Amino acid sequence: MKALSLAAFVLLAACHPAAEAPKQITLTSQSITLPVETATLPAEILSVNCAACHSPEMILSQPKLKPEQWQAEVTKMRGAYKASIDEKDDAKIIAALLALPNQK
Amino acid sequence: MIKRVDRRTALAIGAGALASTPLWAQLAKTVGPALTDAFPDKRGMILQRTRAPLLETPIDAFDGALSDSPFTPNDRFFVRWHYDDIPLSVDVAAFRLQVGGAVKRTLSLSLADIQALPHVEIAAVNQCSGNSRGLFGPRVPGAQWGNGAMGNALWTGVRLRDLLDRAGVAPGAAQVRFSGLDNPPGAAPDFAKALNLDRAMAEDTIVAYGMNGVQLPLLNGFPLRLIVPGWFSTYWVKALDTIDVLRAPDTGYWMEKAYRIPAAPRASVVPGSKDFPTVPIGRMIPRAFFTRADAKAVRGVALGGDAGVAKVDWSIDAGKSWHAAQLGPDHGTYSFRRWAATLPAGEHVVAVRTTNAKGETQWPDPVWNPGGYMRNSIETAKVTVA
Numbered sequence: 236m237k238a239l240s241l242a243a244f245v246l247l248a249a250c251h252p253a254a255e256a257p258k259q260i261t262l263t264s265q266s267i268t269l270p271v272e273t274a275t276l277p278a279e280i281l282s283v284n285c286a287a288c289h290s291p292e293m294i295l296s297q298p299k300l301k302p303e304q305w306q307a308e309v310t311k312m313r314g315a316y317k318a319s320i321d322e323k324d325d326a327k328i329i330a331a332l333l334a335l336p337n338q339k
Numbered sequence: 340m341i342k343r344v345d346r347r348t349a350l351a352i353g354a355g356a357l358a359s360t361p362l363w364a365q366l367a368k369t370v371g372p373a374l375t376d377a378f379p380d381k382r383g384m385i386l387q388r389t390r391a392p393l394l395e396t397p398i399d400a401f402d403g404a405l406s407d408s409p410f411t412p413n414d415r416f417f418v419r420w421h422y423d424d425i426p427l428s429v430d431v432a433a434f435r436l437q438v439g440g441a442v443k444r445t446l447s448l449s450l451a452d453i454q455a456l457p458h459v460e461i462a463a464v465n466q467c468s469g470n471s472r473g474l475f476g477p478r479v480p481g482a483q484w485g486n487g488a489m490g491n492a493l494w495t496g497v498r499l500r501d502l503l504d505r506a507g508v509a510p511g512a513a514q515v516r517f518s519g520l521d522n523p524p525g526a527a528p529d530f531a532k533a534l535n536l537d538r539a540m541a542e543d544t545i546v547a548y549g550m551n552g553v554q555l556p557l558l559n560g561f562p563l564r565l566i567v568p569g570w571f572s573t574y575w576v577k578a579l580d581t582i583d584v585l586r587a588p589d590t591g592y593w594m595e596k597a598y599r600i601p602a603a604p605r606a607s608v609v610p611g612s613k614d615f616p617t618v619p620i621g622r623m624i625p626r627a628f629f630t631r632a633d634a635k636a637v638r639g640v641a642l643g644g645d646a647g648v649a650k651v652d653w654s655i656d657a658g659k660s661w662h663a664a665q666l667g668p669d670h671g672t673y674s675f676r677r678w679a680a681t682l683p684a685g686e687h688v689v690a691v692r693t694t695n696a697k698g699e700t701q702w703p704d705p706v707w708n709p710g711g712y713m714r715n716s717i718e719t720a721k722v723t724v725a
Contacts, residue, residue, distance in 0.1 A: 298478035
């Protein structure tokens with residue numbers, strides 16, 4: 236037991252070329268609260284379909300995308316992340332996305 | 340070779356009010372939010388997305404004289420989560436790290452068990468795969484990061500191989516997969532990343548419980564985070580609670596579909612290309628950044644990628660001649676290295692480039708790929724020296 240802890244100490248010391256004793260990092264439980272989101276999507280078809288998994292900045296921050304690029308995003312949300320977006324709504328969603336202020 | 344300082348580059352290195360606005364808001368000319376202090380244990384961050392949090396470090400938070408610490412304070416360190424169900428509370432007594440899969444004995448380790456093992460410290464840059472995506476041209480979808488989706492910290496923890504050796508890796512193991520306390524929405528795939536066994540067993544791959552000498556902020560992955568020095572942040576799994584040894588390469592979404600780069604040199608393809616061969620993103624490549632470029636100081640930070648920073652050079656004649664910048668103290672292969680340049684009087688467009696210990700360097704022409712990954716073209720700044 237003694238020998239073991241001595242060996243451990245030597246190992247620890249070896250990692251600290253500076254002569255000071257290794258600083259033990261104390262772990263204490265943590266809890267946080269996140270801020271409420273303030274950004275909003277200007278069209279209902281978007282707030283209904285696109286706000287469940289991420290806040291609106293994910294969409295509002297995108298560079299100007301072509302209709303086919305937006306379609307690829309909607310298809311990706313459905314395929315990769317299993318979003319329940321009705322394919323019948325795609326045309327309306329793409330139109331609303333293209334009408335966003337930073338997309339014009 | 341370096342033709343001009345485009346507006347976006349100028350903005351990316353700008354200080355003050357402009358730098359506090361996310362790149363996307365700057366480009367859209369909207370009135371951007373001020374730096375946010377709204378997130379717990381964070382201050383002065385660029386808000387990219389509230390949920391799941393994406394917080395960027397403003398470039399001036401990295402600034403300092405050559406002799407200043409090159410470590411990024413924990414409360415300015417960038418934040419990047421994929422799914423909105425992230426751990427908001429962790430009880431250190433209840434927490435367990437599970438090690439299983441192709442091992443001789445599964446382990447369920449408490450934080451005390453882990454802290455009882457020999458510990459190591461390593462300085463390493465943590466850089467998001469999509470760092471600087473907002474600077475791509477043509478633009479690409481995804482988080483529109485400027486250059487601040489990165490940070491440098493002194494990580495304290497235990498070697499991953501010490502944990503794997505305790506579990507006993509079974510013969511035939513190929514990869515090790517990691518996942519954390521965050522949960523996907525609905526039926527979306529769990530966020531998990533895998534390393535080949537040799538990378539997992541490398542002596543500098545660690546499971547960290549310390550970041551700059553204290554426990555990690557929850558937003559940076561408390562209580563345990565995988566540290567893969569020299570590799571992009573996508574592998575640095577936060578709130579790590581599950582390690583699985585696999586007999587075959589991981590086929591999960593986050594390895595097979597996401598975070599892939601062109602197999603082509605410099606991970607670059609002709610803009611708009613589709614259906615080219617890809618590989619999972621992995622190691623980082625050299626970069627130099629300006630943290631300040633004005634009449635009083637031209638300086639910044641450099642990273643070597645998966646080899647140390649050998650030198651940083653600057654040029655004021657569009658790359659015809661290069662001059663060695665002064666370097667700050669060396670904190671190890673994977674750390675930021677501070678650099679500073681003393682320019683002659685005049686009005687300059689100054690370019691800066693890093694060369695690493697393997698001789699890899701930076702090029703003036705930017706790369707392009709649809710994911711917005713691996714940007715490391717030479718940065719430039721406009722400066723007038725009196």
